Amino acid sequence: EVQLVESGGGLVQPGGSLRLSCAASGFTVSSNYMSWVRQAPGKGLEWVSVIYSGGSTYYADSVKGRFTISRHNSKNTLYLQMNSLRAEDTAVYYCASTPNKAAPPDYWGQGTLVTVSS
């Protein structure tokens, strides 16, 4: 059974850093296209970043230069390193996967809440 479990969320001050993890089971992270999508409280979905099976990475303009997506193949885990956090980064962060390039993510985790506040 495919499962994605996010962790690492919490309360952080503006300007701070946080690393989110997404542990996968039932499939291989390195063979899939893995994304992070976030949802601010009461708002819609916002795509954040994707890492391709070949290792290429892409980011939304709103996080470019501040966030870094990566994966640890032997741990079968996806990460999102978030630096220089702002209040507007407050959201539930979901990891999601798809086996096909340019295909919509079809498996999603339950999400982890990140709150940026002083």
Added chain:
Amino acid sequence: QSALTQPPSVSGSPGQSVTISCTGTSSDVGSYNRVSWYQQPPGTAPKLMIYEVSNRPSGVPDRFSGSKSGNTASLTISGLQAEDEADYYCSLYTSSSTLVFGGGTKLTVL
């Protein structure tokens, strides 16, 4: 990054049909068949309901259907049920390898 426009809300009674639109431009929706639709009940993760305009993943009821005309994609839910009440989002993979979501539509089953 392009924006996809959805109506904020739609409603219908049980058994009726509702259609949710997703309007883009000739450079995105109009040019590619990469439109997808997600369902998100309150407090849950999104669930893929339609991909590549009109294809349903395994397990999605055939009450859900997708189509496209010009720069507008649509999700139609027929035989509306109470369990269909949720937020619905369209999405599109762009040519620059980014994923864009519509603003979301809240479906209320009366």
